[in-house]
Amino acid sequence: MSLKRAVVVICDGLRADMVRPEWTPNLSRLAQYSRSFTKHRSVFPSTTRTTAASIATGCHPARHGLEGNCVALDEGNGLAAVSVGPAGFRERLKKATGQTLRVPTLSERLVNSGGAIVFSNVSPGAAYFHDPDGHGFVFHRSGSFGPGLQKIDVGEHLNVSHDAAGDTEMTTRFCDEVLSQRKPAYALLWQCEPDHTQHAKPLGSPEHLDVIRTADANVGRVADHVERLNDAGEDMLLIVASDHGHETVERTLPLSDLLVEAGLKECAHSTDVVVASNGLSAHIYVSDEARLRLNDIIEFLNKADGIAQVFSGEQLKELGHRTDTPLAISVTTERNNSENSFGIPGLSIAIDDSLLSDNNPGCGQHGGLGSFEQNPFLMIRGGGFVPGSECVNDSSAVDLAPTILRHLGVAGEGMDGCPLARG
Numbered sequence: 073m074s075l076k077r078a079v080v081v082i083c084d085g086l087r088a089d090m091v092r093p094e095w096t097p098n099l100s101r102l103a104q105y106s107r108s109f110t111k112h113r114s115v116f117p118s119t120t121r122t123t124a125a126s127i128a129t130g131c132h133p134a135r136h137g138l139e140g141n142c143v144a145l146d147e148g149n150g151l152a153a154v155s156v157g158p159a160g161f162r163e164r165l166k167k168a169t170g171q172t173l174r175v176p177t178l179s180e181r182l183v184n185s186g187g188a189i190v191f192s193n194v195s196p197g198a199a200y201f202h203d204p205d206g207h208g209f210v211f212h213r214s215g216s217f218g219p220g221l222q223k224i225d226v227g228e229h230l231n232v233s234h235d236a237a238g239d240t241e242m243t244t245r246f247c248d249e250v251l252s253q254r255k256p257a258y259a260l261l262w263q264c265e266p267d268h269t270q271h272a273k274p275l276g277s278p279e280h281l282d283v284i285r286t287a288d289a290n291v292g293r294v295a296d297h298v299e300r301l302n303d304a305g306e307d308m309l310l311i312v313a314s315d316h317g318h319e320t321v322e323r324t325l326p327l328s329d330l331l332v333e334a335g336l337k338e339c340a341h342s343t344d345v346v347v348a349s350n351g352l353s354a355h356i357y358v359s360d361e362a363r364l365r366l367n368d369i370i371e372f373l374n375k376a377d378g379i380a381q382v383f384s385g386e387q388l389k390e391l392g393h394r395t396d397t398p399l400a401i402s403v404t405t406e407r408n409n410s411e412n413s414f415g416i417p418g419l420s421i422a423i424d425d426s427l428l429s430d431n432n433p434g435c436g437q438h439g440g441l442g443s444f445e446q447n448p449f450l451m452i453r454g455g456g457f458v459p460g461s462e463c464v465n466d467s468s469a470v471d472l473a474p475t476i477l478r479h480l481g482v483a484g485e486g487m488d489g490c491p492l493a494r495g
């Protein structure tokens with residue numbers, strides 16, 4: 073019997089419309105042997121950490137509990153915005169709420185079925201939320217961990233730079249060690265590029281196109297490696313995707329300050345009403361004491377310059393969020409399809425964030441529901457997926473985990489997503 077395994081490669085932030093033969097020759101070649109999902113979508117917010125948790129669990133934030141790249145937590149002194157990015161966030165979340173993710177990850181589901189190894193070069197928070205409780209292995213430059221969150225020795229630790237060169241070095245180790253030697257049932261390689269550069273340089277700029285080419289070359293190496301293993305008798309499913317796209321930041325909006333000026337929030341650091349920016353969207357958390365102001369806040373947001381959509385109550389459920397927590401409102405910003413200076417369409421407004429420095433006007437950002445940030449690419453090769461075919465039905469990041477488990481022959485109940493149609 074052939075050995076079934078699943079391999080996922082993510083090019084963080086690569087827009088589907090940027091998968092082009094001249095920029096991504098390897099992805100374009102891979103598409104000929106894969107099933108491409110042309111209406112693939114991220115989750116909301118379209119942020120790396122939230123999407124990582126959705127890929128790991130097959131669930132939307134309402135069920136896995138990681139609501140954004142930035143969330144509000146009550147750690148004993150009232151609500152405050154906290155970034156999910158630092159390595160210590162999982163412990164803070166566990167201390168504040170009693171748990172990390174609220175549903176099992178692929179690493180947990182596969183603990184007795186071949187195991188999981190994650191190699192990630194994005195933020196520590198995004199890496200660790202693939203397996204926050206340590207069922208398998210997570211390798212990351214901020215610290216690599218094995219089962220039981222046992223720290224991995226310096227010699228074996230993934231000590232790579234947070235850039236394209238680091239992605240390339242990580243890819244070499246992934247092919248040699250993970251795919252050829254350790255052979256877990258589930259192996260994930262998550263490159264930081266092109267997202268990392270997109271936040272700092274204009275979309276379509278020479279620096280941006282350089283890192284797209286590197287990310288694409290790394291995908292090509294993994295795909296060739298998987299093909300050789302399949303030719304040697306294995307039955308490996310290869311999923312290559314991005315987690316979200318990007319839009320260009322046209323300007324920023326000081327939403328928290330505007331709420332203070334309107335008398336709807338006490339002061340900049342007050343705990344009554346807390347704005348957690350997710351780039352091109354924001355969550356607004358409202359304490360029990362401030363709930364009487366909720367309708368006034370919604371009315372203000374509906375009229376606010378730069379805000380496109382306001383979601384509250386049952387509308388939050390449709391976005392994939394709970395309706396029974398302090399997360400009371402989500403907003404997206406206004407956008408248009410005009411081009412940036414390099415001819416790349418999609419301009420949007422970012423919401424000011426005291427915790428992040430990723431809102432750079434003229435450069436890329438994401439987090440909302442814009443057409444480009446919500447159109448990541450997805451292609452699947454092997455496992456019975458029809459080569460060279462296209463699926464034009466909706467698919468989502470939450471569909472990856474059930475698709476992987478179906479290939480591995482492991483039960484995948486209790487997920488929001490569904491296994492994707494092979495053809």
Ligand SMILES: [Zn+2]
Binds near residue numbers: 085121
């Ligand atoms: Zn990302």
